Amino acid sequence: MSLFIERSELEKLRIKLDDAVKNGIGSVVFISGEPGSGKTMLIEKFLKECDSYYEQNILTASSRCLDMDGVSRGFLPWKEILIELDADKAAGKDEEKKNNFKKVIKVIFDDAGPEWIQSIDIIGDIAAAALTTAKAISKTDTIDVSTGEVKKLSFAERLKNAFNHSAGAWLGAIPMVGGLFEAIFKTSQKLAENEQQTFLKSQEDFFWLVSKKLRDMAKENPIVIFLDDLQWADLSSINLLFYLARNIKDRTYPLLIIGSYRYECLKEGRFNPIKGIIEQHPLLEKINNLIRYSALDEIHLSLFNKSQIKEIINATFPKNDFPENFASDIYNLTKGNPLFVDETLKNLRENFFIYQDKNKVFRLRSKFTINEIPRTIAAVLNDRFMRLNEEMQLFLQVASVQGERFSLEIISKILGENLVKIEKINANLSDIHKMVHKSDVIDEDFREYYEFSNNLLQKYIYESLNPDFRLSLHRKVATAYKEYQTEDGLKNYAFHLGVASRIFDQKGQIFEKVFNINTDDIKEILVAYKKISNNYIKSFRLEEANIICHNIIHLSSLINDTETEIEFITLIGRGLKLAGKWNEAEKYYKSAFNKSKELKNDELNNRVIENYISFLELKARSFEKSNRISEAINSYIDALQVLKNLNFNLIEARITKQLLWLYMISGKTNNIKKLIDESLNKAKDTEHYNEFYGQLISLISKGIEFNSSIGDGRNNNRLNQILTTLRNTPS
Ligand SMILES: Nc1ncnc2c1ncn2[C@@H]1O[C@H](COP(=O)(O)OP(=O)(O)O)[C@@H](O)[C@H]1O
Ligand SMILES: [Mg+2]
Structure with a gap:
């Protein structure tokens, strides 16, 4: 070290x-x-x-x-x-x-x-x-x-x-x-x-x-x-x-x-x-x-004080004859930020403000004043960058677009230079200029990575790129990543493509307003995102999965891909359901249901409805278990509402029966007659009518029995009336 x-x-x-x-x-x-x-x-x-x-x-x-x-x-x-x-x-x-x-x-x-x-x-x-x-x-x-x-x-x-x-x-x-x-x-x-x-x-x-x-x-x-x-x-x-x-x-x-x-x-x-x-x-x-x-x-963490700065000066320039106030000047300029101190000393040396005399003693040039050195850390970094030759500058610019960590292979692809030459430039930047170093991380494709020696340097170089040039580099980086189908590769591909086509900002967030909607790019990003979300779910990175699913929904809405939108809205709903977040989950199921109504895709519609209903049933049953009967009732009512415009089927029969049961045992007998009339009416011309009719009769009888068995017969008169009317209904 x-x-x-x-x-x-x-x-x-x-x-x-x-x-x-x-x-x-x-x-x-x-x-x-x-x-x-x-x-x-x-x-x-x-x-x-x-x-x-x-x-x-x-x-x-x-x-x-x-x-x-x-x-x-x-x-x-x-x-x-x-x-x-x-x-x-x-x-x-x-x-x-x-x-x-x-x-x-x-x-x-x-x-x-x-x-x-x-x-x-x-x-x-x-x-x-x-x-x-x-x-x-x-x-x-x-x-x-x-x-x-x-x-x-x-x-x-x-x-x-x-x-x-x-x-x-x-x-x-x-x-x-x-x-x-x-x-x-x-x-x-x-x-x-x-x-x-x-x-x-x-x-x-x-x-x-x-x-x-x-x-x-x-x-x-x-x-x-x-x-x-x-x-x-x-x-x-x-x-x-x-x-x-x-x-x-x-x-x-x-x-x-x-x-x-x-x-x-x-x-x-x-x-x-x-x-x-x-x-x-x-x-x-x-x-x-x-x-x-x-x-x-x-x-x-405190910053360096004056004596620590003196220490660093003396250790960097072991034999020196600097003026008395040199350390204080550096302290005043840098406020004791170690990185700033280090960069400033490098700057002085590289600009020959500090030189070695015949006796190997380090000295400050006689007419030097502290005003001659850059006054901010960004300016010192700029100074250092500008002293590099054009080849190295270009190398670092391309690297900075990849991020804090970059791969030589990708740079060589983008610059169309052979890898050996790129490796040589990199070695110079690393050994002589100390601007990059090898990263500990080896990625899934076994590409080696290098890193900027500090994050501010990368940010500085990236930010100073001409905006159009920067976007064009992002697109080239995306293309270079395209063949890597690992999670890292996919992420990088999607990210750089999105930035290049101005869908994402530099942090990878979708712009509030996307102007040029490039459908092809968005489609490509969606393909990558779907694979990534799948990985996330498999490895329990649920928060990230949630975020990426939201991004997928957002992107697919930009290109009117409602089917993808619905698919992922449902997926989020399911996640929330599993976490027991009923209210939040319901919003998603409802939204998927509303969106699917606009589509003419029967298969998808049915799937959405099935999901929504099974959610509402699960929610109702969980309320029942914790004895929150009126909430359970509301959930079943919601479910019937969803099924309202569809043909009567076995699911509707099941939900109707469950709802009736809750009405009976909670004394809400006033609602029973209406529900029976409506559902029989709806079932009338279907193959399910007879069976359903029979089930209703036995359900009401069971309700009466149940109420008596728990010693609460208050509603049984009313229920018996309903049963009689029901028996007289033509089957
Ligand atoms: N204890 C120290 N002694 C000498 N130099 C230091 C020390 N701490 C930091 N530096 C200098 O400051 C630079 C930035 O330090 P670093 O640990 O990367 O900062 P941070 O992680 O807080 O951003 C280092 O590269 C080094 O040149
Ligand atoms: Mg750090």
């Missing part, structure tokens, strides 16, 4: 870790601060140190939330964390081993698709199992692909890739790479079998399983988890984090969760695409909640 100036906040983390390791008491600590204040560096430094304080292997893992694509990347940070813990457990205190394991496990996991969630159970053992088996089996150079399935072949290919990238010395110590292959292949099959055994039913099951897993792992090794830039976390990940936080508080164990976030982002709130308004940031709400529950410590 590069130069690190000691900060007092580190001590607070050390105390928490000590409490976890020595007393088994876990905690949650959030570190907030402005961009560039050193949150990431501080916590990463802490994670690196953990192992050196104690004899035990402290399992550490970190992951970042990215402000990259408009559609959130549900649970991704947690997935990375679980993988890293597994690798750490198997690798012991060997950092290099841990990194290599991480890549291998990552491949195994990605092969499981969105169902990876089902495999939490065996996390913490995958890497170890793979290694043990590998050591035990004999040398063989071929992998068992007897099934000959293409999917398995490509999996093997990807594993091979993983190993090419993990050329650690410890791998060399195992002479049977083919054997290791096979071992991991087997492990992954075990993983697949395991899926069937622990089939999760809901998001809560998943949360529970994660917390159980962490508890089990923490029995042997204390755990430290770091989630960076929580202001951009997806809702599912936030929910899981808070579940775990409360869980630690209620029944503590040695888990230390550290989060970081930018406070000013939380104050801005977050757009809610379902309601179409900016709401309180979901994280803020949860933070307040945890504070009330005393389940969270917050640390606001």
Whole structure:
């Protein structure tokens, strides 16, 4: 790690870790601060140190939330964390081993698709199992692909890739790479079998399983988890984090969760695409909640003071003869923001305001005044960007359109340059200019990613692009992603296409008013979104599923694709129904019903009605169970209303009978006669008439019996009258 100036906040983390390791008491600590204040560096430094304080292997893992694509990347940070813990457990205190394991496990996991969630159970053992088996089996150079399935072949290919990238010395110590292959292949099959055994039913099951897993792992090794830039976390990940936080508080164990976030982002709130308004940031709400529950410590990260700046100057320029007030000048300019300090010092050096004399002493140019350096962080970054040659500038511009994290392959496709050349530019930007670095994340297609060395740099370059050029780059990025059918690929494709055709803003939200409606683009986005929503539902990212379904509804309404609209309105309704949110669910079912009336699609109409009715029946029955009879009655009345203009059928007969029953047992006898008359009238010319008529007679008799049996015969006179009239009705 590069130069690190000691900060007092580190001590607070050390105390928490000590409490976890020595007393088994876990905690949650959030570190907030402005961009560039050193949150990431501080916590990463802490994670690196953990192992050196104690004899035990402290399992550490970190992951970042990215402000990259408009559609959130549900649970991704947690997935990375679980993988890293597994690798750490198997690798012991060997950092290099841990990194290599991480890549291998990552491949195994990605092969499981969105169902990876089902495999939490065996996390913490995958890497170890793979290694043990590998050591035990004999040398063989071929992998068992007897099934000959293409999917398995490509999996093997990807594993091979993983190993090419993990050329650690410890791998060399195992002479049977083919054997290791096979071992991991087997492990992954075990993983697949395991899926069937622990089939999760809901998001809560998943949360529970994660917390159980962490508890089990923490029995042997204390755990430290770091989630960076929580202001951009997806809702599912936030929910899981808070579940775990409360869980630690209620029944503590040695888990230390550290989060970081930018406070000013939380104050801005977050757009809610379902309601179409900016709401309180979901994280803020949860933070307040945890504070009330005393389940969270917050640390606001201070900025550097003058003496820390002096320290950083002296460490960067070991032998120097700077003027007395130099450190104060830098402090006054930067207000002590570490990123700003760092960029300013780089700027001075690169512009030769700082130079080395014959004796290798660093000096400030004699006529230098602080006014000569850019006065804002954006301006320093601009200055740095402008000093690059055109080729590098273009590279960074294309990269910035991809987001904070970018792939070289995509840049090479867009610029029509061969990959080697792109790799060379990238190496320069990384080694000499320190503007980019390799990302820890390896995506599902096994493309490697690079990242901007800081998020402000990416934002700065992106924002300064000419608007038309920017849109055209977005379209090119979309095209480049088109062939990747993984979840990441689909998301990127949809996002960039939407931005390019001015449907989405730069955060991936649909514009309030879309002017040029490009039907073809919207159709393409819908196809991708449908696949993604399916993945979400399968992996219990319900909040995200809800959001994407709303987006699908919105987009399909733009191109008058009412059928898709209805399909997804119903889907949301069903989700709400399962969550027992009757009133909200009803709105969706009703809206689908109203929309379907305008369509001439009988099959769809019937399906919508069936769904709506079965919802109303379920709702009525649940009210009945909790003895809320008048609400149940209303629900049945609503159901009959829906069926009003349709031919009489068995469903209508069933609902009518249920409603009659409730009328009888709740003494609402006044409504009975009318309901019987109306329904018999409607049933009159149908094949169901006779059967229905008979059922009504026996139903009323049962009602009379029931009332007597509970000793409440008050209404039985009236009911007997009705029964007599009914018997006299011609059948
Ligand atoms: N403790 C530190 N010592 C030296 N430099 C630091 C320190 N903390 C931050 N910096 C400088 O500031 C830059 C931004 O820090 P970073 O941790 O990325 O900020 P944040 O995560 O708060 O946005 C770093 O790249 C580094 O140059
Ligand atoms: Mg950071």
